[in-house]
Amino acid sequence: MYLELEAIFNREGAAKDFDYSFPLADELIASDVHVSGSVFKKTGIVTLKAEAAYLLSAECAKCGAPIRRTETVPVEHVLIGQAETEEEEDDYDESYIVLDDLRLDLDELVGEDIFLAMPYRFLCKEDCKGLCPQCGADLNAGPCACKPATDPRWDALKDLF
Ligand SMILES: [Zn+2]
Numbered sequence: 001m002y003l004e005l006e007a008i009f010n011r012e013g014a015a016k017d018f019d020y021s022f023p024l025a026d027e028l029i030a031s032d033v034h035v036s037g038s039v040f041k042k043t044g045i046v047t048l049k050a051e052a053a054y055l056l057s058a059e060c061a062k063c064g065a066p067i068r069r070t071e072t073v074p075v076e077h078v079l080i081g082q083a084e085t086e087e088e089e090d091d092y093d094e095s096y097i098v099l100d101d102l103r104l105d106l107d108e109l110v111g112e113d114i115f116l117a118m119p120y121r122f123l124c125k126e127d128c129k130g131l132c133p134q135c136g137a138d139l140n141a142g143p144c145a146c147k148p149a150t151d152p153r154w155d156a157l158k159d160l161f
């Protein structure tokens with residue numbers, strides 16, 4: 001969705017709400033992305049404040065269990081209507097978005113924020129115990145029958161005594 005922002009930039013106190021969904025192609029995203037929030041101008045500053053939600057579909061990096069849960073990502077940026085000079089543009093914080101024509105491609109911005117917020121791997125739970133490296137049993141379900149692997153260096157030491 002494109003947001004036309006001229007009316008917001010031109011008037012103190014102006015606001016525009018939005019609430020919509022769009023498809024974002026990615027193997028980890030199993031639903032449309034739902035976005036709700038607003039753009040508003042307050043004390044001369046135009047701010048975008050929104051929340052994006054989608055259904056995550058992934059596998060636990062340790063035990064391989066399927067993970068399906070709703071992820072929410074905050075999307076917050078100060079919007080700048082065209083920078084006056086290039087030096088000025090360098091001064092802006094990374095979260096600032098400089099618009100060239102007071103038009104914002106919201107889908108693209110939300111997509112970028114979602115991918116930035118994605119961890120490089122997912123776990124089914126913080127303390128997932130993973131699978132036994134010997135028998136492959138899911139250790140979250142309890143200990144397996146395998147003996148802990150012995151280090152051959154210790155066996156060599158034992159022989160000395
Ligand atoms: Zn797991």
Ligand SMILES: [Zn+2]
Pocket residue numbers: 132133134135136137144145146
């Ligand atoms: Zn085992």
